[in-house]
Amino acid sequence: MMFKIIGMLAIIISTSMIGISCSEKLKKRAGELGLVCHMLEEMAILIRYKALTVYELIDNLKNNTMVCSLPFLSEFKSDVRLPFKSSWENNIDNVNTFMNDGDVKLLKTLGSTLGTSDIDGQLQSLEVFKADFNRLEKEAIVAYEKKSKLYRSLGLLCGMFVSIMLI
Secondary structure (H helix, E strand, O other), X not given: OHHHHHHHHHHHHHHHHHHHHHHHHHHHHHHHHHHHHHHHHXXXXXXXXXXXXXXXXXXXXXXXXXOOOOHHHHOOOOOOOOOHHHHHHHHHHOOOOOOOHHHHHHHHHHHHHXXXXXXXXXXXXXXXXXXXXXXXXXXXXXXXXXXXXXXXXHHHHHHHHHHHHHO
């Protein structure tokens, strides 16, 4: 009987942890999108006032304490033998983020536009991307507010259901 109770508690705890984990993924996605918005602002400032190359831009961003925690940025390996677009996409593909496929696709598109036009063109492109990522961040925050409690509750309830079925 004691083993049954311990097993039921283990099931409830493990399914609750799964629910909490799913909830945290939503929160971390919103956080990463917020950091990308800040990164875009920093890029615009660096391009406007310093007119840096794309590789110098990335090096500056890697040293920025606010955005250096973005996984694709902190582990960026600049391979000057490849075009910047390819290096950017390879770095995004090789790291784990909490962003969904649409977010990653937009981020890859950003990399393909960096360094392809004059300063004014790049600044206009960054404004468009900033608006898109701000919209995605707001959607992610709304999704977190709506679904996080659901995931946590569902994890707990599933564990309780399975435990009751095992009695």
